[in-house]
Amino acid sequence: MLFRLLVLSIVIGEVLGEYKNYDGFKILEVNFENPRVKKYVQEFDKNLGFMPDFLGENWKKKQAHYFINKDSVEKVKTNLVANNITYQMRDVNPQIFKVRRRRDLNGAITINDINNRYLSYDEQMQFLNSISQQYPNDVKLQKLGNSFEGRSITAVRIGDDGSNKPIVWIxxxxxxxxWISYNVALYLIYTIVSQPAYRDLLNSVQLVVVPNTNPDGYEFSRTVDRMWRKTRSRFTNSRCGGADANRNYPFFWGTQGVSHSQCSEVYCGARPQSEPEVLALTNAIQREETRIKGYIALHSYGQEILYPWGHTQRTYPSDVEDLIKVGRAMASAIQAVNNTEYNVVNSGDGLYPAAGASDDWAKSRGIKYSYTIELSPIDDYIGFSLPEDRINQVCREAFQAIQVLMIEVKSKFGIKHSTSSVSSPSAQSSLLLKRMRTTANRGFGRGK
Ligand SMILES: [Zn+2]
Structure with a gap:
């Protein structure tokens, strides 16, 4: 009975739950091709007295996107006009704030769900449990720690046979x-273990996937505030909670592109690794960092593959040409799926540098190929709420990119297996990778 009451209350909570109201909020678009405008945008916080929530940018249109609080709309307009900046203010897409939480309490979560809808954290965990039961030799679940609210941060280890194979960490x-990043990670896990074509690759490279690194924030975004970005840490005597976990990593922490104010969307935390999620991830990575040769943090949106360093501008690792080459091979593999274009750029060289991000930290620990991927879309009207009917395509595209990275790690660091033959998808990506081994241009980037 207690259980039934509990289930009932969850269902009611889901039905009655309403999103935070964003009526009157606007999306601001500024074209920053002109250097004067770019400078203005880079000093937005000085010009306005506060930093608006940066959503992303459209690299094709050289357009920066911000989410403007309804109480600030007039002030922002006045300031833009006074500085002779042309801009567009758009209404927010009402679809973003439509609660779409369907739930089948009895049904098992299948790949069909991953391809077609956004799942709750519990559903994600249910899917991982069923995959690990279905493929007990290939899939091991590893608890890395707990979130602030006590949810498990779970890593999925694929192809962990106890050997010293190189690791690609996603x-x-x-x-x-x-939201799209969670589905991409779950799709990756399912596809690579369920299709025999990837057996050969997994014999040489181990994959570790952490499909939900911020479960508290995600559940909050699903149920209370669709625009929530940060963790859900609470601070004493503060009206604001949460830190930007991607500003909380211990590398040039708190220096550029962050805020030390708890109410900011880019609050970097009280100290490096103050967030339990970041502490769990950094500890886990450090335990096997000499074996990890590839690292990708999945984000959205913007269709970009970003490489370090991102904590400052015009500063690159000594092997940056390798990062660019593999980045461009990943972009080509994505484009081959459905002609979607991703830009390969340095993290720091665009609008803003951002210190304390995970890709910078991973690179600083000696992980050779370290990237942040900003998944689809590129357009701010859809932004973080990629329609569910587009989930599958983005998953398939990102899968190809990750496969390219795994093949590169295999060829550079893999244990040689003389007997295995290369299966067709791998062979395709190998060819692609070879074709892409040309000198790459450095594009125009941004802080994420
Ligand atoms: Zn992000």
Whole structure:
């Protein structure tokens, strides 16, 4: 009976739950191709007296997107006009704030669900449990720690046979509102273990996927505030909670592109690794960092593959050409799926540098190929709420990119297996990778 009451209350909670009201909020678009405008945008906080919530940018249109609080709309307009900046203010897409939480309490979560809808954290965990039961030799679940509210941060280890194979590490959703990243990670796990074509690759490279690195934030974004980005840490005597976990990593922490104010969307936390989620992830990575050769943090949106360093501008690792080459091979693999274009750029060289991000930290620990991928879309009207009928395509595209990285890690660091033959999808990506081994241009980037 107690259980039934509990289930009932969850269902009612889901039905009655209403999102935070964002009526009157606007999306601001500024074209920053002109250097004068770019400078203005870079000093937005000085010009306005506060930093508006940066959503992303459209690299094709050289357009920066901000979410403007309804109480600030007039002030922002006046300031833009006074500085002779042309801009567009758009209404927020009402679809974003439509609560779409369908739930089948009896049904098992299948790949069909991953391809077609956004799942709750519990559903994600249910899916991982069923995958690990279905493929007990290939999939091991590893608890890395707990979130602030006590949810498990779970890593999925694929192809862990106890050997010293190189590892590719993928983590998703450190920013709660970037929902597509969770589905991409779950799709990756399912596809690579269920299709025999990837057996050969997994014999040489181990994959570790952390499909939900910010479960508290994600659940909050699903049920209370669709635009929530941060963790859900609470602070004494503060009206604001949460830190930007992707500003909380211990590398040039708190220096650029962050805020030390708890109410900011880019609050970097009281100290490096103050967030339990970040502490769990950094501890886990450090335990096997000499074996990890590839790292990708999945974010949205913007269709970009970002490489370090991101904590400052015009500063690159000594092997940056390798990062660019593999980044461009990943972009080509994505484009081959359905002609979706991703830009390969340095994290710090765009609008803003951002210190304390996970890709910078991973690179600083010696992980050779370290990236942040901003998944689809590129357009701010859809932004973080990629329609569910587009989930599958983004998953398939990102899968190809991750496969390219795994093949590169295999060829550079993998244990040689003389007997295995290369299966067709791998062979395709190998060819692609070879074709892409040309000198790449440095594009125009941004802080994420
Ligand atoms: Zn993000």
């Amino acid at each position: 983590d998703a959703g450190i920013h709660a509102r970037e």
